[in-house]
Amino acid sequence: MDSTAKTYSLVFSFPDVIVGNGFTARVELKGHALFVQEGEESTWLYGVQPGAVAGGGKDWAEATRAFKENYLSVLFDIAIEAVDYEGFKSAVEAFFSEVNEPNQEEWARALDNVRRNPDQLAGHTTVKAEDHPPCLRVSMLDQRSMNPRVNQFDAVEVARAAAA
């Protein structure tokens, strides 16, 4: 990572409905990512867990949109390949389970940096990192589980350490 880059620890929540071959699945993923401002017009989100996802743009809005698009494109690819719900679920779990270890170390360093310099997040809405561990829930939607409570918004938030 460029030592001059501005880096923050993020937590995100992506609740999605994915249609596969003969099934409809709900994928609720809570993950960790790194926000890195690498230059005037180069902002990136790099996955920590799941680690194999990234998205960049000229600012926060573009980068978060590209990150979500890259994430969804993996779920779409899996949905095309999976012959049934069990195969889909298993492949999504494998994707989620892979941690990007260098990014994880950077995420922890960025969190520690915020702990030591909490003022740098003044004006930003933050959440406690320990309240947002990565987790995944994949479930099949049927006539009974399809209801409006399934509809939820994405969230991408800056994490702070407990002491900050």
Added chain:
Amino acid sequence: MLDACAPGHTRKERDHNWCIRFGTKSYPSLPKGPHGRRENPAIQVGHVKNMARHLGILDCAKQRLEGLQ
């Protein structure tokens, strides 16, 4: 770069992405097609950088791709 830095890797083309496997790691999100074409080439470098980190080949990749420096 992958041939030099990740010998024995496999790559599989999917609808939206390339899926790269190397050792115990998989990188299923290397964009292709409409997701891989952007006006700003720097936008693509981040995907390669993240993949190289994930696969544990960043040092080798940096020696071969100028944009990763």
